[in-house]
Amino acid sequence: MTNRIRIATRKSPLAIWQAEYVKTELLKHHSDLQVEFVALSTRGDKILDVALSKVGGKGLFVKELEVAMTDDAADIAVHSMKDVPMQLPQGFELPIICEREDPSDALVSHHFNSIEALPQGAVVGTSSLRRQAQLLAIRPDLTIKVLRGNVGTRLQRLDDGEYDAILLAAAGLKRLGLEARIAQRLNKDDLLPACGQGAVGIETRQGDERIIQLLKPLYHRETALRVSAERAMNRALDGGCQVPIAGFALLSDDQLSLEGRVGSVDGRQLLKVAEQITLVGSDDEQLAQAEQLGLSVANKLRSQGADALLAELV
Template sequence: MKKTLRIATRKSPLAMWQTEFVKAELEKAHPGLEVILLPMSTKGDKILDVPLAKIGGKGLFTKELEDRMMDGDADIAVHSMKDVPMELPEGFALGAILERHAPTDAFVSNQYDTFDALPQGAILGTSSLRRKAQLMAIRPDLDVRDLRGNVGTRLGKLDAGEYDAIILATAGLQRLGLDERIRHELSPEVCLPAVTQGTIGIEYFAKDTETLEIIQVLNHKETEIRTTAERAMNHHLEGGCQVPIGVFAELDGDDLKMRGLVGTLDGSEILTASIEGKAEQAQELGVDLAKKLLAQGAKAILDEVYANDAHNKG
């Protein structure tokens, strides 16, 4: 077995936390293994004044790490699964899906205790079209504005008074030891999470069986099943980088329950569907859930989002 393992990672504090976590878990599982981190800034980390969808989407956070692997500098890359495109480049594969952390969104404010307590016309910050669609459906009176940057940058903008409240991933705040900033978690009933939110994945070269043997010990079967189901739904919807799509799969023994959602950007129309089945049908259930949403008219909504995106890019 290899004596060293090199991990390509983004430099952001959250990405570094994830990679340090993976390093510690791997070294604990394999005494004598040395794990080396190779931090780098990706294009997605550098361009912070433009919405992600307009500069190439989620692949921005993964492609440059994959390039590092292709160059022979790194053996694996650690990703937040919600940044991982539905189709990996040829030759790459996911070797381990770690146990899911909190999948929810967190309400963060210095003035208001809850989302419901926000006054009419309050300024709410989020970088996510999914959050925007769902929260505007509940509160169309809010002024929802784009918010980019790492967690610290976003909190800084809130603290500077640019926003009355912001919405961030619960898991991100918890991982950075910022639990005290969370006023409350938005339940999936209020705001359905992003595909695989709160989940970390490890990417490797599909032919590298030696590396797979090392990283596989971190694979969490239940989370893998939920990840498979959620990604299958998104893939069948042809959900791109930044889309108003939410999904949440829950496993109870061998029973898998899923809820999915597609919304218009202004929240004026929200389509929802749910499905149940057995864990071994995770892939099929995800596809069937997507078909239910498509039958309700999801394609027209998503086409409009993409057309709007293309117009903005042009």
């Protein structure tokens, strides 16, 4: 059917929100389009008793969605950009990155309204080595305890008293109508976000022009430039969403800046590099320049010893 598009999505409430968002945006531009959801469970959704960094492999939240597209059971897959592997499998592309939501991390706690207010030895829940490394860099006395599951599951475990506080993405809480649970939005000086955090991306089969043309109105240039720089840095470091790498870009007029960080999981080392460039030329040329910025920041992190820190995780 030429007026149909099938969206592969994970089954979690946040993933469904993202798919609904894409559906709503598509229907704004194509009112006669028939949009269907193909809801799937991924490996990352099923393995909840260990940290992601110990599961192994990349694409823990996307592979099953790509299989659905390969099997022609779906036309596109909607992802949180921080979950998308830095290298896509052959036959797929990521032509659309939608406008970014709040990219910051959030502290959620019943009794404490800031990182500084947490008592000595407080138990903080997170599954992210990136968050762990940066948090321990500023509060080495804290106790980090692994926290997996969807947003609702994580909040329930906090409510049950397993943790003094937990760290979540502010974007996910806002999208699920849970912004009131945020005790503190963490500024990027303390916790730099994950590469692509807060942005929704749409994956397609390579060269599927009918689908790509339908999706084009959802493309957000500023977000795409920022996320391209962040992902290029992460890719050059051979990173993913399960390693202690942070990257965050900002665009002001034609000035694109990028900060990257690589940390040790105990927080004792935290490498930081920041750079800025002036974008010129066509959209394609600017995307290439954004990627070059990411490579430059990655190379400077490497010169500071990033490879050795990341090798400790293998």
